[in-house]
Amino acid sequence: MASPRRRDPDRRARIVAAAVEVIAESGPQALTHRAAALRADVPLGSTTYHFADLDELLEAALHAVADRNVARLRQWAGSLIPGADLAVELADFLVDLATKHRTSSVVAYELYSAALRRPGLRAASTAWDAMLTEVFSTHVDGTVATALTAMFDGLLHQALVSPTRPVRATFEDPLRRVLVAERRLGCDGGG
Incomplete structure (x- = not known):
């Protein structure tokens, strides 16, 4: 039997x-x-x-990581108090992603890089950037949100490969400069 x-x-x-x-x-x-x-x-x-095939498994892994990271981003964005210092909040979030959520962040970048050679992974790997830009667009104009997304990704990548533990001060000043420049452009009528 x-x-x-x-x-x-x-x-x-x-x-x-x-x-x-x-x-x-x-x-x-x-x-x-x-x-x-x-x-x-x-x-x-x-x-x-x-x-x-392996690409299908990689894509499923990427979707799982992207979904988790996007949920984390939504939770962070939902916790922002109106009028909060965005440079401080973003710097703290970067530290959190590079320390508390380091493994998830490393995997996301690993899979993000894999998408360079595997077109099937590209849609899932861009979900994070799209969500970052969407969240940032609620605080700054669209062009600055796109630039802030690129900067945020770059700062996080640097923090993940750095031999030193990241701290808020590492990120706060560069983020503040972009945000202050955006406010100046907004006051001047955009150019």
């Missing part, structure tokens, strides 16, 4: 979480179906059943 099939509705999610862990530890080049299966403690066939 054959043994009954075990139902495992969370298997796909566990495989994706395992893929994110593999990427966090060793980078996207270390991700294989076998590595994800071992980490998720599932048979190898489960990974190929749920993900036809």
Whole structure:
């Protein structure tokens, strides 16, 4: 008599979480179906059943990380008090992303870089930037929001690769200068 099939509705999610862990530890080049299966403690066939190829698994991992990071960004944006010092708030958020949420931030940048060579990853990897720009646009004009997004990404990337622990002061002055310049342009009629 054959043994009954075990139902495992969370298997796909566990495989994706395992893929994110593999990427966090060793980078996207270390991700294989076998590595994800071992980490998720599932048979190898489960990974190929749920993900036809490695790009599909990478894309699922990227979506999971992007969704988590976008949710974190929405929570941060929702917690801003009207009239708060945006340079201070952004600097504190950068420190938080580079320390408390370092692993998630590193994985996001790893996958963001992987999208350079894998077009299937590009839509998911741009979700973070689109959300940053959307959030920043509620505080500054669209052009400045786009520039602030690029600056924020660059500052976070630098913080993640720096050998020193990031502190608010590292980020606050450059952010304030962009925000003050934006206010001056706004007062001058935009140019």
